[in-house]
Amino acid sequence: MELPPWVMYLTIILVIAFLRVVAGRRRKLNLPPGPRPWPIIGNLNLIGSLPHRSLHALSQKYGPLMYLRFGSFPVVVGSSVEMAKFFLKTHDVSFVSRPKTAAGKYTTYNYSDITWSPYGPYWRQARKMCLLExxxxxxxxxxEYIRVEEVRALLRDLFNSSGGIVLLKDHLSTVSLNVISRMVLGKKYLDRTEVAAIVSPEEFKEMLDELFLLNGVMNIGDSIPWLDSLDLQGYIGRMKKVSEKFDRFLEHVLDEHNERRQREGEGFVARDMVDVLLQLADDPNLDVKLERHGVKAFTQDLIAGGTESSAVTVEWGISELLLRPEVLEKATEELDRVVGRGRWVEERDVPRLPYVEAIVKETMRLHPVAPMLVPRLSREHTTVDGYDIPAATRVLVSVWAIGRDPSVWDAPEEFRPERFVGSQIDVKGHDYELLPFGAGRRMCPGYSLGLKVIQLSLANLLHGFEWRLPAGMKAEELSMEEIFGLSTPRKVPLQVVVKPKLPAHLYGA
Known part of the structure; x- marks a missing residue:
């Protein structure tokens, strides 16, 4: 039946009025300042190979709250203490979710891990498991005995390598990986003596490096979805490849753990974190069932997060000390006075070593492992300082920029541990000037473990050895460039020469 003309006219008028209202609402949004976006790519043309530095430079022009577009998606960047508090504390629950990315899809069993899973019952249960179990x-x-044994093994290996050039990151990654492997997996699955090892230590470290790099890259398909299937940068192919390698390893780990559970029956006692996860997966009272792929995703998170953060931070710390022998001398004096040269540093000594603790904090200020934190996603419309932040906006908090803010830090580009001596500023997510592990609900759940390994490793390395650069290399020639991923390690691995300074029997060599 044909509609009367007046009905058609009325419909057109109503549609036009509706569109004008919608357009008017859009025009009324007062978005934060930022550069004008280009068609299709938005502001991606302004982001270089080190995104944290590119965004810091832009924030110098547009301010501590900045609005960008990465392809099709709105992005807000917070670069000040006040903005960090807004996103991570005051309105934490509004920004607690995660954006969908290729890394989350392909490297974490379709967002089944702790890091990339979106806000909801599954993530809340995962967080509870981390905190309580x-x-x-x-x-x-x-x-603690595991951490002590593996740090002692590190010191013994360096003792045996003394006099020659040492690639420090290799040693640091080994101790971190062994600590995490024993705590999470129950043994050193990557030990060369392990008959059932299905991947070499070298290959596994390469897998970890690749995983961290790919979880932090600017994948073009994450910003321009219709380009995703083309994989123009080759990142998705690499993600699938490294995920397959991890899955083969994790299947082997879970099979071995389940075999022991079946073999021991009612007498079974959990020895490690995988045992705990498998027990939780069997719990009928869980709000959301933890599937096998979820156990693998959690396990991968624990291994990767616990290994990379410690090794990267200690390597940066030693790098800074090689440039500042006066700081190294102060640390040595404190260690000799508090611990003495007749034993190694223990975890209980750390609170009595304020200068060494200050070195750790200063390293984390200048070289945060995750300079932008992991991206968040706004769940609802919010406003801050009169600016609108629409729902579904991606949020980046630049702890790298906060660590270099001259309104917060005196001489922010200089390495000065003294700024933390006597200071109440800590790294536990309550002081927004220093957030190496993040803050709020999405704060790194394993920060306390990471901090223990970093402090114990660095303190004993400084206590047990004299440090210098290879012969013929001057301090000013030491590159301090970084590469960007989910973590930010040195671009050029640090090479050093170490000389033991404690009694030989302490090294156990």
């Missing part, structure tokens, strides 16, 4: 104070204390 995996990283409880009691459990971490029960694993």
């Amino acid at each position: 995996l990283f409880s104070a009691k459990r971490l204390e029960s694993y």
Whole structure:
């Protein structure tokens, strides 16, 4: 039946009025300042190979709250203490979710891990498991002997390598990986003596480096979805490849753990974090069932996060000390006075070593492992300082920029541990001037473990050895460039020469 003309006219008028209202609402949005976006790519043309530095330079022009477009998606960048508080504390629950990315899809079993899973029942349950089961104070204390044994093994290996040129990152990654492997997996699955090892230590470290790089890259398909299937940069192919390697390893780990559970029956007692996860997966009272792929995703998170952060931070710390022998001398004096040269540093000594603790904090200020934190996603429309932040906006918090803010830090580009001596500023997510592990609900759940390994490793390295650059190399020739991924390690691995300075029997060589 044909509609009367007046009905058609009325419909057109109503549609036009509706479109004008919608357009008017859009025009009324007061978005934060930022550069004008280009068609299709938005502001991606302004982001270089080190995105944290590119965004810091832009924030110098547009301010601590900046609006960008990465392809099709709106992005807000917070680069000040106040903005960090807004996103991570005041309105934490509004920005607690995660954007969908290729890394989350292809490297974490379709967002099944702790890092990339979106806000909801599954993530809340995962966070609860971490806080109450995996990283409880009691459990971490029960694993102290593992941390001690592996740090001692590191010191012994360096003793045996003394006099020659040492590639420090290799040694640091080994100790971190062994600590995490024993705590999470129950043994050193990557030990060369392990008959059932299905991947070499060298290959596994390469897998970890690749995983961290790919979880932080600017994949063009994450910003321009219709280009995703083309994989123009080759990142998705690499993600699938490294994921297959990890899956083969993790299947082997879970099979071995399940075999022991079946073999021991009712007498089974959990020895490591994988055992705990498998027990939780069997719990019928869980709000959301933890599937096998979820156990693998959690396990991969624990291994990767616990290994990379410690090794990267300690390597940066030693690098800075090689440039500042007066700081190294102060640390040595404190260690000799508090610990003495007749034994190694223990975890209980750390609170009595304020200068060494200050070195750790200063390293984390200048070289945060995750300079932009992991991206968040706004769940609802919010406003800050009169600016609108629409729902579904991606949010980046630049702890790298905050660490270089001259309104917060005196001489921010200089390495000065003294700024933390006597200071109450800590790294536990309460002081927004220093957020190496993030803050709020999405804060790194394993930060306390990472901090223990970093402090114990660095303190003993400084206590047990004299440090210098290879012969003929001057301090000003030491490159301090970084590469960008989910973590930010040195671009050129640090090469050093170490000389033991404690009694030989302490090294156990």
